[in-house]
Amino acid sequence: MTRDSTSNSLPRATAGETLAVMGDVFVPNIAKGVIIRRPKVVGLAEKLGLDERAVRRLQTLNEKYGSGPLMLNTPEGKPMALILDPDHANRVLNETPEPFATAEWAKRKALEHFEPDMALVSHGPERAERRRFNEEVLQSECPVHGLGARFVQVVEQEADELLTRVERHEGKLDWDMFEATWNRVVRRVVLGDTARDDQALTEMLEKLRSAANWAFFHPGHNRVKDDFLERIRAYLERGEEGSLAGEIARTPTNETTQPEHQVPQYLFAFDPAGMATFRALALLAAHPNQAERAQAEIADHAGHPAPRLEFLRSCLLESLRLWPTTPMVLRQATEATEWENGTMPAETSILILAPYFHRDDRHLNEADRFNPDLWLEPDAAGDWPLIPFSGGTGICPGRRVVQTVTSHMLAKLLRGREFQLNPPTRLLSSKPMPPLLNNYDLEFKVGSR
Ligand code: HEM
Numbered sequence: 001m002t003r004d005s006t007s008n009s010l011p012r013a014t015a016g017e018t019l020a021v022m023g024d025v026f027v028p029n030i031a032k033g034v035i036i037r038r039p040k041v042v043g044l045a046e047k048l049g050l051d052e053r054a055v056r057r058l059q060t061l062n063e064k065y066g067s068g069p070l071m072l073n074t075p076e077g078k079p080m081a082l083i084l085d086p087d088h089a090n091r092v093l094n095e096t097p098e099p100f101a102t103a104e105w106a107k108r109k110a111l112e113h114f115e116p117d118m119a120l121v122s123h124g125p126e127r128a129e130r131r132r133f134n135e136e137v138l139q140s141e142c143p144v145h146g147l148g149a150r151f152v153q154v155v156e157q158e159a160d161e162l163l164t165r166v167e168r169h170e171g172k173l174d175w176d177m178f179e180a181t182w183n184r185v186v187r188r189v190v191l192g193d194t195a196r197d198d199q200a201l202t203e204m205l206e207k208l209r210s211a212a213n214w215a216f217f218h219p220g221h222n223r224v225k226d227d228f229l230e231r232i233r234a235y236l237e238r239g240e241e242g243s244l245a246g247e248i249a250r251t252p253t254n255e256t257t258q259p260e261h262q263v264p265q266y267l268f269a270f271d272p273a274g275m276a277t278f279r280a281l282a283l284l285a286a287h288p289n290q291a292e293r294a295q296a297e298i299a300d301h302a303g304h305p306a307p308r309l310e311f312l313r314s315c316l317l318e319s320l321r322l323w324p325t326t327p328m329v330l331r332q333a334t335e336a337t338e339w340e341n342g343t344m345p346a347e348t349s350i351l352i353l354a355p356y357f358h359r360d361d362r363h364l365n366e367a368d369r370f371n372p373d374l375w376l377e378p379d380a381a382g383d384w385p386l387i388p389f390s391g392g393t394g395i396c397p398g399r400r401v402v403q404t405v406t407s408h409m410l411a412k413l414l415r416g417r418e419f420q421l422n423p424p425t426r427l428l429s430s431k432p433m434p435p436l437l438n439n440y441d442l443e444f445k446v447g448s449r
Pocket residue numbers: 102107118119120121131134138265266267269270272273274276320325326329330387388389390393394395396397398399401402
C-alpha cells in the first residue's frame with residue numbers, strides 16, 4: 001500500500017492502479033458519452049461487459065485499501081479521489097455544496113458548451129439562487145407536481161399516437177419510434193404545446209451536447225449556442241400555461257437566476273429518463289410476474305387524473321439502479337477535509353461511481369436482479385447509497401416530475417397490452433441482469449392481453 005510522506009494523508013493508488021482506473025472507469029464512460037450517449041459505443045460496452053469491469057476494479061481497490069477515500073496518482077495540481085465507502089458517499093452528498101461543490105471542473109468544462117450558468121456548475125450565492133429556482137419550478141418536494149395531471153394528459157396523447165404507429169408497424173416497437181414520441185412529450189412538458197414539433201431545437205441541443213462530450217477538447221459551437229439560447233428565451237417569454245415554461249413565468253427571478261441556462265438541463269436530462277423507461281419496459285417484458293403487478297396497479301388507478309403509480313415508479317427506479325444514466329457523480333472539495341484515514345487536499349475532484357454501490361453483490365442481496373420491492377419497502381436498502389438521482393442536498397430536483405412522466409408512459413403503453421422482447425432471450429429473468437442494457441437496439445412485439 002502506498003502512502004504519502006505525511007502520515008495523515010489518505011491512501012494513494014499506485015501509478016499502475018491509477019492507469020487501470022482510467023482504463024476501466026473513465027475511458028469507457030467518456031467513450032459512451034457523458035453528456036449524450038454514442039449508441040455504437042454503448043452497444044460495444046454492453047458486449048464487452050465494460051461496466052462490470054469498472055465495478056470490479058473499485059472492489060479490488062476497496063479490498064486492498066479499505067474504506068479510503070483513495071487518492072489517484074494523478075499529475076500535480078489535479079488531485080482526484082475515489083469514494084469506496086457508503087458512509088463516505090453519504091457524507092459527500094450531504095455536505096454539498098460546501099465543502100463538496102457540484103461545480104467540479106470537468107463537469108463545468110462540459111456543461112459550458114450549452115448552459116454555462118446552470119446551477120450544477122455554479123457556486124456560492126449564484127448556485128443557491130439557481131438551485132432555489134429549480135426546486136420551485138420543479139416543485140421538487142411535491143410527490144406529484146401541480147401540473148402532474150396535465151403532464152399525464154400529454155403523455156397519454158403522445159403514447160396513443162405511438163401505439164397507432166406500432167399497429168401499422170406490424171406490432172413492432174423500436175427505439176427510434178419511441179424516441180420520436182418521447183422528444184415530443186419532453187418539448188411539450190418543458191416548453192409547451194407550441195414546441196411539440198420543434199425537432200430543430202432538439203437537434204441543436206444534440207449538437208451542443210456532442211461537443212460537450214469532448215469538454216475542453218472541443219472549441220464549441222458558439223453560433224449554435226447563441227441561436228439555441230435565443231430560442232429557449234422565446235419559449236420562456238411565451239410562458240405557455242400547462243408547461244414548465246408557464247411555471248417559470250410565475251417564479252420569482254433576479255439578475256443571477258438565468259432561467260434560460262437552467263432549462264437546457266430540463267430538456268437534456270429528460271433524455272436519460274426515456275432510456276430508463278424503455279429499459280423498464282424490457283425488464284417488465286422479461287419478468288411476467290412483475291408485469292402482472294404492473295397491470296394490477298394500472299387497473300386499480302384507471303380514471304384518476306394523476307395517480308402516483310408506486311409500483312411503476314419503482315420499476316423505473318430499478319431500471320436506473322441497474323443501469324444508472326448518471327454513473328459518475330462528481331464533486332470538488334473547496335477546502336482540505338478530514339477523514340478517518342487522513343486529509344484530502346482542497347481542489348480534489350471526487351468520484352462516486354453509482355454502479356459500484358448499486359451493483360455491490362458483497363452487500364446487497366440480489367444486486368443483479370430486478371427487484372422493485374427494494375424501492376417499495378422504505379428500509380430495504382437502509383442507508384446504502386442508491387443514488388440514480390444523486391442524493392443529499394444536490395439531489396436531482398426533477399426526480400418527481402421524471403417519475404410522474406415515466407410511470408404514466410409505462411402505464412399507457414402497458415394498459416391492456418403485452419410486451420415481448422424480440423428476441424425473447426435478450427433479457428431473461430432466470431439470469432442476472434447484465435451490467436449494461438443497450439436501449440438503442442431493444443425491440444418489442446406488442447400484442448393485446
Ligand atoms: C432519469 C432522468 C434523470 C436522472 C437519472 C437525473 C439525475 C440527476 C443527477 C444524478 C443529478 C446530479 C448531478 C450531479 O450532481 O452532478 C441531477 C441534477 C439535476 N437534475 Fe436531474 N435527472 C433526471 C432528469 C431530470 C429532469 C427531467 C429534470 C428537469 C425537468 C432534471 C433537473 C435537474 C436539475 C435542475 C439538476 C441540478 C441540481 C443542482 O444544481 O443541484 N433532471 N439529475
